[in-house]
Amino acid sequence: MGKFVVTQRTNGDFQFSLKAGNGQIILSSQGYAAKPSCLNGIESVRKNSQDDARFDRKVSSNGKPFFNLTATNGQIIGNSEMYESEAARDNGIESVKKNAPDADLDDQTL
DSSP, rough: OEEEEEEOTTOOHHHHHHHHHHHHHHHHOBBBBSSSHHHHHHHHHHTTTGGGGGGEEEOOOTTTTTEEEEESSSSSEEHHHHHHHHHHHHHHHHHHHHTTTTEEEEEEEE
């Protein structure tokens, strides 16, 4: 089962990562100035990850596929790593869809 890991950056911002059951990071957030905003971001991922239209499939300037997960307002709430192929990227999207709704919360800022 997946888990959301909340951490704090050296600049004080909070961020989360969604990890698959194997421990690999499949989605990372932006930095949030306040922890409640970070937790709201996690809830947004839980909700929006179930709508395939929220996944923006992209290719970087160096040809590596990746994706962004967007909220209903179009704001990016998480982004993926760079993948070696579009098939690998699509597997990453399926992993987010599968893991996000029931993922545990691991708050490492406590």
